[in-house]
Amino acid sequence: NAGVTQTPKFQVLKTGQSMTLQCAQDMNHEYMSWYRQDPGMGLRLIHYSVGAGITDQGEVPNGYNVSRSTTEDFPLRLLSAAPSQTSVYFCASSYSRWDSYEQYFGPGTRLTVT
Amino acid sequence: KQEVTQIPAALSVPEGENLVLNCSFTDSAIYNLQWFRQDPGKGLTSLLLIQSSQREQTSGRLNASLDKSSGRSTLYIAASQPGDSATYLCAARVTGANNLFFGTGTRLTVIP
Numbered sequence: 012n013a014g015v016t017q018t019p020k021f022q023v024l025k026t027g028q029s030m031t032l033q034c035a036q037d038m039n040h041e042y043m044s045w046y047r048q049d050p051g052m053g054l055r056l057i058h059y060s061v062g063a064g065i066t067d068q069g070e071v072p073n074g075y076n077v078s079r080s081t082t083e084d085f086p087l088r089l090l091s092a093a094p095s096q097t098s099v100y101f102c103a104s105s106y107s108r109w110d111s112y113e114q115y116f117g118p119g120t121r122l123t124v125t
Numbered sequence: 126k127q128e129v130t131q132i133p134a135a136l137s138v139p140e141g142e143n144l145v146l147n148c149s150f151t152d153s154a155i156y157n158l159q160w161f162r163q164d165p166g167k168g169l170t171s172l173l174l175i176q177s178s179q180r181e182q183t184s185g186r187l188n189a190s191l192d193k194s195s196g197r198s199t200l201y202i203a204a205s206q207p208g209d210s211a212t213y214l215c216a217a218r219v220t221g222a223n224n225l226f227f228g229t230g231t232r233l234t235v236i237p
Contacts, residue, residue, distance in 0.1 A: 053228055053229050069223065118167060
């Protein structure tokens with residue numbers, strides 16, 4: 012099992028550019044989510060998905076889009092990058108949306124927007 | 126909204142010492158609490174998950190406790206080693222919520 016994988020590891024964008032952060036898991040997990048980690052703040056939820064075809068917003072969704080066409084993949088799209096989106100992005104998955112299951116995190120993508 | 130606090134932000138201890146990391150949360154209606162380890166520039170590794178019905182969980186030299194009534198969880202590390210140096214994060218799952226609420230972490234340095 013590769014677990015949760017994310018690409019790219021690092022990315023530099025100019026303001027206004029768009030890009031997609033990739034996330035995949037091979038554990039047949041139903042629930043997937045995206046968090047961002049900023050200095051001095053805890054990780055915050057951007058978007059989540061409870062299964063293929065079903066997504067919803069988290070705490071800080073503005074400027075980001077997601078889709079879930081397969082169980083395995085959950086890409087995060089930045090529509091028009093802004094310096095405020097400079098952050099480390101983590102994808103996570105768990106077996107079910109139900110609260111008792113442990114969450115597994117990917118290695119992260121470090122994004123800088125200039 | 127659930128607020129999770131970890132104090133201190135940083136801690137240095139000599140090798141071999143036993144230590145306790147603290148995590149406090151404001152909403153006692155949590156479903157579970159998870160402790161993670163994060164190495165510099167890396168992702169989060171899950172250490173222990175405590176369900177709300179449990180008081181503690183153990184894995185090797187690690188022991189995590191949960192006291193919902195006081196809004197506290199502790200992570201006890203026995204006989205610390207330099208390899209334990211990392212940032213430790215706690216995260217609470219509130220009943221009915223879709224996300225984990227994270228603390229900002231405690232950066233632990235174990236000095237050889």
